[in-house]
Amino acid sequence: MVSSSSLTEMLSSLLERQPFQRNTPIDGAVSALCIALLDAPSEASGLQLAEDILQTVKSQSEDDRDSFFHFLNDELDVDADRVLEMAKAYKEAPTPSTYAALAQAAEPKRQELFRKLNQASNATTDLVQLRAKLLKRMRDQPELGRTDRDLLHLFHSWFNRGFLVLRQITWESPASILEKIIAYEAVHEIQNWDDLRRRLLPADRKCFAFFHPAMPDEPLIFVEVALTKGIPDSIQSLLSEERQEHQAEATDTAVFYSISNCQAGLAGISFGNSLIKHVVRELSLEMPNLKRFVTLSPVPGLTHWAKKEGLARLPEDSQKLKQMAAHYLLDKKKSDGRPLDPVARFHLANGALVHKIHTDADVSEKGIAQAAGVMVNYLYDLPKISQNIELFDCNFEVAASSSVRALAKQANRAQAARTE
Amino acid sequence: MVSSSSLTEMLSSLLERQPFQRNTPIDGAVSALCIALLDAPSEASGLQLAEDILQTVKSQSEDDRDSFFHFLNDELDVDADRVLEMAKAYKEAPTPSTYAALAQAAEPKRQELFRKLNQASNATTDLVQLRAKLLKRMRDQPELGRTDRDLLHLFHSWFNRGFLVLRQITWESPASILEKIIAYEAVHEIQNWDDLRRRLLPADRKCFAFFHPAMPDEPLIFVEVALTKGIPDSIQSLLSEERQEHQAEATDTAVFYSISNCQAGLAGISFGNSLIKHVVRELSLEMPNLKRFVTLSPVPGLTHWAKKEGLARLPEDSQKLKQMAAHYLLDKKKSDGRPLDPVARFHLANGALVHKIHTDADVSEKGIAQAAGVMVNYLYDLPKISQNIELFDCNFEVAASSSVRALAKQANRAQAARTE
Amino acid sequence: MVSSSSLTEMLSSLLERQPFQRNTPIDGAVSALCIALLDAPSEASGLQLAEDILQTVKSQSEDDRDSFFHFLNDELDVDADRVLEMAKAYKEAPTPSTYAALAQAAEPKRQELFRKLNQASNATTDLVQLRAKLLKRMRDQPELGRTDRDLLHLFHSWFNRGFLVLRQITWESPASILEKIIAYEAVHEIQNWDDLRRRLLPADRKCFAFFHPAMPDEPLIFVEVALTKGIPDSIQSLLSEERQEHQAEATDTAVFYSISNCQAGLAGISFGNSLIKHVVRELSLEMPNLKRFVTLSPVPGLTHWAKKEGLARLPEDSQKLKQMAAHYLLDKKKSDGRPLDPVARFHLANGALVHKIHTDADVSEKGIAQAAGVMVNYLYDLPKISQNIELFDCNFEVAASSSVRALAKQANRAQAARTE
């Protein structure tokens, strides 16, 4: 065993002499460094190697990174033969040692590699960004999904809810965090710092984010909250510069009007559910004046679905548009039985119910395009959340207010009439 | 699916009616709760279950906990047949989906259970304490080692070095942390708060600990450091109440005189190496006056080894005692080739060398009993650490100063003379 | 003007040559340094001088310090002639410049000296400790009261309520602060760290202190609070190791059972009133379950007063003892009209009322000696506090519950009967 720096030198000189390495010299070095890291017999020798690898990978050309991904996917894969052998041995004699042997055989080496890489400083952020790049490559190279499965598995363990930290984002927060809030807002764009201040500073505006201790400068997900009197029916009014501010104590409703995931590399790990639950708890403790928790949510799939159904365009009549939206949200399901609309899926699985449907509620270009201006309030009715979750868990039953139910029924009746 | 609280009720009433559950009603409930948690289709329904389970397990009787351990070990074990099947499928067609199926089959359900339990607040501490209890049971029931292997595997991932936080422990630290330092000090007992102050407050005393963000009140490991002029030769002088304090800038040596692991449930995960490395870096940045980093370490295995060798007691002559200690540390190895003495193993693997041997260095009862008063300085010689690690990694070559080498050689010669 | 260090040298060599300085060389140097500091034409040259002066004064012999005090008192006094002159000039022409001249003349130079000294690091603590020493000397040398008046005037300005910071003291607080809480507790001694933990850690115990930003390690005053069910009648029960702890939410009463001033050098500046007000506000916001705020207070002057009245000893009969205590608290006044008992004065001026009197309430040696075991609950009845303050401010009317009033009346009647 040699030290990492002398090893790097050694490998470099070695590789120069080896003709088959010519085309991918850097990746050649990276894969060799990875093997060295996996073989490092003592903890003490691994750290520098880990830092070298992450540094190299960050500045790799795309081709080199491709080679690296395939090295991970193929060379550090699980050895099926060995798994078979160990599983048989375990079946015959299920002892701790045959068990350990099986467990080790069944875990691909890249898993251990990722763990060892994570010792380096700032490594978690690097690995999350590595997965973001991997996910992009998977569009063309689906076989890389094996490696992705292992990263996702690891991230599930590392980004376990128990490790997350809820922090309120305020106008007192570090600018370095705030500029990321501006960058990551995905639902209703934040134009600039003045716009951001309008969303953070007034007494009737709040923002909360989850962070992971190993990525203290990177929000994972955040939700923006407006405190209002009554339930809002338009995102433009809610965010208007001219709106009247309220004293926090004078409000009765907390409106979750935007939830944004921040890390492409953490796709597949759901934080939103937990975030909303924590924020509802936090707010209801702090402000007993709050009587209800609702969203003001887009209906991203409405136009798209209508087109598929053959409708050239959505009805202009407000009532009919609401009926159609209610029908879409309550009755239209994916093949697995869950609601067709992704935002509906999210809030319903969290225990909310479809409370109210508004037209002319988002008249931005995007709002008109995706749902003809329709928005929805999902209601988090605290005493009913558990029950809603159960019913949704059991048979994807969609909880809704009676008025929304009525709208959906009218739509069904109208449709029945048409198809008769 | 039902909510956790109504589920608990339901299960309780159910279990009462089921005769085979009669003997272990509580554990029966726990295992049922665990299965419910594993089956929970949505994240939203799991958290309360997780908290219920951890709460119950904490207050279980020993018998019930035994049943719980065996439930984990047997009922939530890996299914070897299914692993075989999936491994074959993967071998035939190594696609992402066959890979995911194999990976899932190869991971026992208890692993997923532990991850889900960890969502509850304070769960990480609970799980670490659960493993401490499991390790105790394993003395009689080694087959529980399978479950332990999974906990250890998970903890390796969670307590990854990249997630640890180094904090200096000072007289400004919270009393709630300090009382744990008093409780956990394993090498040279801290008598009381005055004694603790003497180890923290003077300018020539320091203490550093690793923490995990999910266990902010629990040190994982800590090291106590004395700043001295020259290398100390007696732990009693070093800790004497009458000693003369130095200005930190007037010292030239940092002495690691005590390293204590705090969490029995994290046995098998080594933090000491990394802690020493971080502290050396921290101190050398902060105090350029420090010229060397040494330990003042016990030789816990000396008397024990000598007895095994047939020596009724260690030599009284100081020189002969030093020779014997040098011989023991440098030449005596375990069957795997590593040094016999555990403290030597630790520091040598970290890249230190055996620098000097002192007699009358620990005249406490314990120090006399385990090593006739002998202590050792291991030296962390910064430019040589990498090389020492490599040599130790390769063939367990023990690095030592020339004077200690000479002592060992004299011992060998004397022995040779005797045995001739 | 010369730099402070060369000035020190210069002065030293100067003083050696001057015979009349021989006896008080150090103080000679100090007074010269003080004059140099007052004359320093630029800010830049003063800081080092200030540090030198404070350092010297700290380590002065008592004689030298006496000389220093008299230097301050006499040499840096106000010049009455100059005040007369400037007052006349101002009277004739009240312009900003004659005003400034008068203001400057009327302020003794020591006032400016203290302000300039305060630029040095940690100077505020040093000056507070200097006044503590001054106060001691004033017992024999009352004329030093002139200097004291200036320090007190300055401290009134610096320790203005608006600059104080309220901090909760918990078991998480730095040990360096906690050891001061142990040292400064003046009412019911804290035996050791275990005793301290019993007063901080349980959910039904709290402690709050005021700090000044320039003395972050020094509490100025602190109050210890017990949360109870009902109003306590014995300090020994309240502090008993065997007492049953309560959940904070299950309590209905906050008991201020000990208030301790920490800084002898801040005598004459009252923090207690403001502290209690802040703590009542803090607690009532945080715990809506609290229905009342009371004290469990000693009656330090009872025995002393009784002796003066010619009573050999207080009555053994519990009822008679209560009557006498009520009479003492409600009816006995100082010449200025305020209550005779100092603790009563404090709480009544803050707006509390005498709520209940207990016998056998403090059976410690001190409690028996000063009040035959009697203690009092003063009640802070939030809606009545303003009114109580007004009435007390107007004519020192003592607010009391009807039952305590009745006790006092019985005492008066009994006395009347006796004296008839």
Place this chain on the structure above:
Amino acid sequence: MVSSSSLTEMLSSLLERQPFQRNTPIDGAVSALCIALLDAPSEASGLQLAEDILQTVKSQSEDDRDSFFHFLNDELDVDADRVLEMAKAYKEAPTPSTYAALAQAAEPKRQELFRKLNQASNATTDLVQLRAKLLKRMRDQPELGRTDRDLLHLFHSWFNRGFLVLRQITWESPASILEKIIAYEAVHEIQNWDDLRRRLLPADRKCFAFFHPAMPDEPLIFVEVALTKGIPDSIQSLLSEERQEHQAEATDTAVFYSISNCQAGLAGISFGNSLIKHVVRELSLEMPNLKRFVTLSPVPGLTHWAKKEGLARLPEDSQKLKQMAAHYLLDKKKSDGRPLDPVARFHLANGALVHKIHTDADVSEKGIAQAAGVMVNYLYDLPKISQNIELFDCNFEVAASSSVRALAKQANRAQAARTE
């Protein structure tokens, strides 16, 4: 005495009935509240009054505020007759009590009022802003200078250097602080948040500010620092977006390129000297690589002086321009003997020397207008600072490098030649 709220009511109703109050009802109320506050016999009754007064004053009309200022200036002024009387009494018998009486008489009541107002929360900020308004009024009404003298005297005591806190301003600082940095930068305007980030985020840029604990959100003064290789000769190059960033360790010079006072209400209290001293110490401890500390400073009075001297415009020739600037900085003095240029006065009094003069160094409109593009490096040469201060303190001797001296001499010679 009545509580503040009922007092407010009482006063309001009272004032309505009093004809002479008709014209200034609000200020009438304020002055009455002020008198009530001064008379408040117990601490407990003052706080609410203080808050009411400050609240009212903040929202006063300009006329009402004028009345308030005159109330302070005239009604709460010192009583010269009483001062005369007390000074005589003190002269006759200088006891602590005659001293206290004199001291009290000599202090105008407004001084005590300001101290009592300062008990309210956020009062310090309010009082500082009040003085800012007072200073504006003094342009027309110089007699208000008496009141200003008292505020300034108080602020000298409150904003004593020992109470100030040095904080580094970084891109991690709260946005609420950073927006104030943008607003307060007085020397080289910060355009927007991107511009601010360029001055804070790069490794070779720093910013430090003084804060007062009672105004935690308000910087008092801040300095911007650039770390460079060599001494810069142009502010535009230094701040260019295209400039090359340096590793902090690779730099050798710290350049103070902008110092801005933030609080108009603290005019007359000098923080800059102390700030520079602290920052020099901070930086030299943290970065031993720094070899020198210089400014890149404007010469705000150059054009103005030249015009007064009768020069239509400054010379275009670079060398001649430098000579003239050197002559101006070194030889031109105010009537009190101090340098004519205000920036020169500031840095020379702090112990810096005139190191180098650059032309084309500030080609902004402002830079051309005030000094034809000339800028100066003042050098803080650590070992010489004390000596420079002494010499400047003694006889305003201007320290300068030999090259700048030579330039000034050439200018003198040229002038002499011209005038011969």
